[in-house]
Amino acid sequence: MIDTGLHLIIAPVLIPFLTGALMLLYDDRQRRAKLAISLGSAAALLVVAIELMVRAKTFAFAGGSDTGYYLLGNWTAPFGIVLVADRLSAMMLVLTALLAIPALIYSAAGWHRQGQHFQSMFQFLLMGLNGAFLTGDLFNLFVFFEVLLAASYGLLLHGSGQLRIRAGLHYIAINLAASLLFLIGVSLIYGVTGTLNMAHLSRMVAGLAESERPLFHAGAVFMGLAFLVKAGIWPLSFWLPTTYMAGAAPVAAMFAIMTKVGIYVILRLTMLLFGPAAGASAGFGSDLLIAAGMATVAFGLLGVLASQGLGRMAAHLVLISSGTLLTVNGLVLAGGGEKLLAGGMFYLVSSVVATSALFLLLEPMSREEGGIAAMLALTADAYGLDDPEDDGAPEVGLAIPGTLTVLGLAFGGCLLALAGLPPLSGFIGKVAILSAALGSANLAPGLVWSLIALLLVAGLATLIGLIRIGIQTFWAAEGTVPKVLAVEIAPVVALLGMIGLMTIEAQDTLRYMESAASALHRPTIYSAGVFEAARSEGILPEPETTE
Amino acid sequence: MIWMQNLPLWVALPAALLVVAGSTLTLLGTLGLVTLKSFYDRLHAPTLGTSWGTAAILLASMLVFGWTEGRLVLHELVIGIFVMVTTPVTLMLLGRAALYRDRGEGSAEVPEAPPEPAPAEQP
Amino acid sequence: MIDQNLLLVLVLLPFLAAIATATLPVHAHNAAAWVSGLFLAGCLLVLAALHQTVADGGVLVRTIRWVPALRMNLSFRLDGFTWLFVTLVTAIGVLIVIYARYYLSKSDPVPRFYSFLMAFTGAMIGMLLSGNILVQVVFWELTSIISFLLIGYWYQSPAARDGARMALIVTATGGLCLLAAMLLLGQIVGSYDLDRVLASGDIIRAHPLYPVVLGLFLLGAFTKSAQFPFHFWLPGAMAAPTPVSAYLHSATMVKAGVFLLVRYFPALGGTEAWFFAVTGTGMATLIVGATIALFRHDLKGLLAYSTISHLGLITALAGIGSQGAILAAIFHIANHAVFKASLFMAAGIIDHETGTRDMRRLSGLYRFMPLTGTLAIVASAAMAGVPLLNGFLSKEMFFAEAADWHNGTWLDNSLPYLATFASVFAVAYSLRFIMTVFFGPPPEDLPKEPHEPSPWMRRPVELLVMVCLVVGILPGVTLGPALNDAARAVLGADMPYQNIAIWHGFNTPLIMSLVAMALGTALYLGFAGRISTGPEGPPVLHRLRAQRVYEWLLLRLSWSWPRRLHRAFSTDQLQPQLRLLVALTLVLGGAVLWGAMAPSDNPRTNALNPAFALMWLVGAGCAIGAAWQAKYHRFAALISLGGAGVVTCLTFAWFSAPDLAVTQLLVEIVTTALLLLGLRWLPRRREEIAEDKLLPARLRRIRDLVVAGIGGACIAALAYVMMTRPLVPNVGDWFLRNSYYEGGGTNVVNVILVDFRAYDTFGEITVLAIVGLTVFALLRRFRPASESVDQPEQRRAEAQDGLRDYMLVPAVIMRWMFPVMIVLAAYLFVRGHDLPGGGFSAGVTMAIAFLLQYIAANVRWVEARITVLPIRWMGFGLLIAGLTGIGSWLFDYPFLTAHARYVDLPLIGRIPAATAMIFDLGVFALVVGATVLMLIAIAHQSLRSARLREQDAEPEQKEAA
Amino acid sequence: MELVLSMAIGVLAASGIWLLLRPRTFQVIVGLALLSYAVNLFIFSMGRLTVGAPPLMPKGGFVNPTAYADPLPQSLVLTAIVISFATTALFLVVMIASRGVTGTDHVDGKERET
């Protein structure tokens, strides 16, 4: 009776939601069971996300479309909230699920026991992320941003301890301020246009009265700033390194995609609202994005070079990746073309997976200097008052042989991918961006040259920085080989496997991204689809409401 | 205000009087809150508003809405009861708090604390 | 087709060998060597099989689709030039494998060594064979990366680590430049296909970007082949095991750069810029390398600088670019590879058998190892360019090219002198090598007693020296055809066959050679003593070492300057970050709105009600009061905040938002309670903090006040402009029209929340749930600051102040309010759909009811009587809301589709029934659970700290007892 | 009324921003609360101001939307109120925890060095 195909689009939100809610009914000490449930949910998410991706790719959504629409509550746009699953959002969903599984496996090494309700919060984070990727409504975007932020607060503070709490305080304060800004922006846009539906807005932009346009732009700027905070733009990104460093490893691994939600939204909205068809608003904000993006790359590369520890460096790598993507976004808005955008998407996926892997490596790599022991010391203030089973030594597991070799290889893989060195996907992404930028007729050569210089220098800085750490850790360190569990290294290997797969299947991946980029360049099709999405007939008679 | 056009005088007059009386009482109470010199004096001031200030205004409301809706409107009673029952809690605690703090500072204004019961008296 | 596939085999075999060796056990010395050697031998077989095709001038190409979208495909291409080069690489590779088998000690983890070595070979072959210029960069960078691992093989030594890092940074930087160059080339040519690029020389040279491309390209090539001033990494890389040095610095790594110069000559070369840049750099490198080599005391150091110098020679030839020059360049590539590999191996044997490489300690070794000595002497002679050896031939060709007329520039004209000058030093250092190491008095106190190495360690050297001799004597028969094939492959088929003879008559090159030998011998003989006692490097110049400059620069560029800059452009304090956010918002918002924000001509206004204005006098006063007092009088600020909140709530009610008013009020109450619960844990704040009175603090405050003032003014202006604007047609109208007919409720706000936009509410309750969990989790691990563990001052004093049963009477009322509040909650819940109220308000009301009981009594008292399991409430709440939404699937509707209808009940009549109410019930349960959880979790801290106090007190009591 | 309300929003926002930039956690939390009042009123005012016409519909009959206050901003504010309540609570607890582990209520977890 239930047409699963119809409801597939909401599944990425519902699966983690139900899982998270259900786990609240169980005692938090049943951690193995919860881990299994959580993993099951993530696996289901992956299946669903891939199915959505396949549908987007093969035009298998209703009506032979490459985009699926889901009218929540069966209300048509622009009145109800509509979910839109197109190639881009499907890609982000897959990426999220792909990161979640390794992070969860990693957490089995002991992290999930460092605090309460880890698994539920993790699921809610997934829900928030997926919700933000799918929604077609501005205010709903706010709500799901809050879901994912709230979950990220919880996960960041997971395990407690001074470092986390200090970082958490800043993180929360700044994000609260940004959320307020977001609200001002959204409401301003509603006040000017009378709608919250992104497709509706996209239709209206070109025809806005000239007296209204500045207000509309102001709304966009306020919202944009909120997203830019989340994306880690310089100079609004100083919270990011401390926060990402403080998070527990599996959490930090998920944080790798958190900045990208900001990027995703900026990309989505700018392409919808300020694309070529936006009349007087076309290209709005591209200068800002380019300038801010480049400044962020520059800042990130300075940070990478200036970092002493791998954690801080990894966080600055996140900034470089964010900055690059924003620059690309700005350039695309300025007419950079579909290929450039496709290159950017490829880069996005590659850098997210690689940073995630790096964050997972962080802890095993620094184990000799403390690692889990240090983490326990950090949270030792919890001793004495709580259930003893909350804490304690890491779970016994299978220690891997040839630890240093495996760690070294994994680290090397991350390094190659992040520095954009051949042959891994980072290189392909960089080549894709650079060759597209060079090939674009609409971009000022100065911009293109700056982009090339910046990307190459950033790659170099990454190489220098990571090599420094790598040498320190693997070559210069003396003492015993740390004990690393298989559940800790397997996720990293899996993530690197993804990078490898992306490298080998670069053609198909890039093709997919090219069609995604092409779709983003045609917002009219998006909005037409949203408005034409049909209500479900259902099997019940029309409700009788009058008395 | 158009909706009051048809209000008969026998409703409007008492209602108006009640409203004016209630609000004026409340205002007077707060005036006391500002002008009275000691805290314990000021503690009395708001009760003007919570007793007949509230009662008068609620009565007026019952009267007017009772007439316009053509039936007995009593739900303002609930508010009245709530206010009456809950105000003492605040004021008692506040008075007690002031007493306690003043005693703690050794103020001569306030009476001594009741003597501690001898330990033997305790069950 | 078989041939083409063999090409793939050629590239793959070394990589397969790498994988195979990597899986061997740590001490499998023989197996690793055998596997590597056999795989490479396989490569040689393949090369032999392909030779005929290439010799016929054919070009083999095999392409595998990789990323056609980027025009980046795995294309491999074999012609005469690459055949020769690959053969060289592979053949010397085999010898290195054999050599390494005996060179490495038992304790070295050899599988890793062979694995890296094989991978490196594969990368090198891949680079040579790449038919796609981007893929060429891929393999190019791979050689850099793998060489890093090889150089750092003995990573326990700091020198190895530094050397490896330096090599990687320099060559990878060059690689990035090369990448940029290739991308540009691809743009210019329209293809990344090597054949197309090589055929498009005219287009490239005419393109305005040609200088840029050339610059980037040369940076790539020069860094890799250690051209001055990027030469310094090469000596540093000598920390590698000798087999690695022998391989990297003879046939492979450094030759990649010159390979590129020769290969791309048709595309990029032939211009004056090329000549000056390439030949100029080459000559400079030739001279610098040769000069420094003479003064190095380390055997491998001498060889390293000699390598640099020879690479300069080849580069100079590539810069000249005439047919002869290219042929000579290729010839010297091969010759240098052969004699330098043998020399490195010989140096390795000496090191291995004596324990030192310092020429000041080595002496008279000939009597201990005559065979090795002979081999080394022959190889050195080849290096010095002594006739009848292969080095002589290519050097003669170089001299010939140097002496020849090309373009008449000053550089061209000075080439012969420069070449001779450099050669003088080459002769001198070769002599020094031979004389100091093998002749003279017997060595004293060497770490080891010198003797001949195991024969198999010597075999590779013997073979190579044999090649030196054979090629040197019979060049035309041995290497001639292959060389010609190679040169033709580079320059085109129309190039005439050039005979390579050992005797060209008594001509200028020969004179140059003789002069060089004479002067070189004189130089060595004249200064031998002073050189050996002098510093490590040429006089005066040794102070000015490029490596130091590099290290200084690297430290600055990659560490101290970035650190300083990073610190200047970032902060880890919260306040500046928030200030930046506010300021950026104001600046950007201002930039967009400046001059564009006029109030509407016909403003939409409501008549002013003085009461409302008075109320906002209250609100504003409270807001400012809260801001004023939040530092020193938190309690007062909290109360002021409550005042501002209640006026806000009034405003909502005033302007037709009763739901908002109710919700705001309820939240206000809970927030006050929460903040109060938190206040207890904050430190006392003294009014007098001297620092606050200081000027900087004051200035900070003034600045923030200005920012805040501007911010407030801007948002006020924006709000005014928006409020007075005519209302645009909006979706709100649709909600008003359809709320009752479609949503089955008259309270449109509630219908929006539980039906039209229920999905927002669905997310919102999740936020609440998450926050509840977070609060709970965080507080579970909370440990208060030591001063907060104590009872609050008030309670410590309680005994003497007779604060007995102060709650007795209030608590009675508060308890009796519990059921009343439950009824109120039910009331708010039931009517929500039609009138103000709803699940959220009801939930908060319920939570307040619980809160009040906790206030009236204490935690233990309450929890002994009522058990609230907040997390269960939350779980059920979420599940109810979610499952209600999913329930619509059963009827083929999307998630959260509500269904409303009126139901006839016996006795009661028609009552409204909407599934949205069930959803709202979920909201209710969740809100109760989450709010209570937060309140109680904080409240429990007092209990916990009481327990902490008890714990702390216990040891004291024990001590006392 | 519009002028009064916009000035009110301005004062709330200014007080909030001022507090947001202060160094003590409690100041920041009060600032966030004040700011959220300002923002909620701002969102609310996007539906323009209507006196005495809450979006409570008659049961049946013709509905003239212009006669009622815009319900959408109201529902947005409701959601925003709930979310800012939640986040305030969270911030509060982090504030308490921060004070517990760092011993200070400075936002940076350490007193500023002068």
Add this chain to the structure above:
Amino acid sequence: MTATLMWGALTWAQFALAAAACLASWRILRGPRAQDRILGLDTLYVTVMLLFVVTGLRVGTSFFFEAALVIGLLGFVATVALAKFLIRGEVIE
């Protein structure tokens, strides 16, 4: 006539209550002791509640009722919590 009468009465009432709120808030801001401020807030709550009722009368709808009801029943919780904090130094023991 009656409308004018009611208008006058209600306008006065609104004004008087708003003025009362001003006076109450003066106590909130002025203090001097914490108990004064709480007393001020409590009074402000009641005043606002009455203002709800009066404004409801003036507009002629009963939708202000819920807000007034909530203040009437729950408004004291905030002040009770504040008062208890004064006495005990914490709200929940």
Add this chain to the structure above:
Amino acid sequence: MTRMVPHPLLSLGLLAMWLLLNGPSLGHALLGGAIALVAGWALSALEPERLRLRRPGAMLRLFGIVGLDIIRSNIAVAGLILTRDRKGKRRSGFVKVSLRLRDPAALAVLSIIVTATPGTAWLEYDPETGVLLLHVFDLVSEEDWQHLIRDRYEALLLEVFP
């Protein structure tokens, strides 16, 4: 019966409240009844003791007296505030009253009466001694106030709450 309806008076009151709020109808009577029952159970969890009231007549008389007193005091206190404390001649002060009343519920009612009447404020009650400390706005004679509390309110309350 006591288990099902632990606080019948309260439940009845709550039902009345429900009907006052929602308007009388059968549906609401049923729903309100159910809710009132549940609320009664909730209270019985906190306070198992049932409230016993006697003499509803005395109760009504009390209501009447209190209502009148409140009106009178309202006027009196308002006048005092307006006349600026009778030009400074007003004296306020503390009054101690020894109470016989011990039932907490009765005390609660008394507290409501005292508080609702402007001019008297309930400050402190010592359960050990039964002494109540009042603050009186216009203290003419301490004994008048003690009599007022004891005879006018406490006596009736003792009748209602045995």
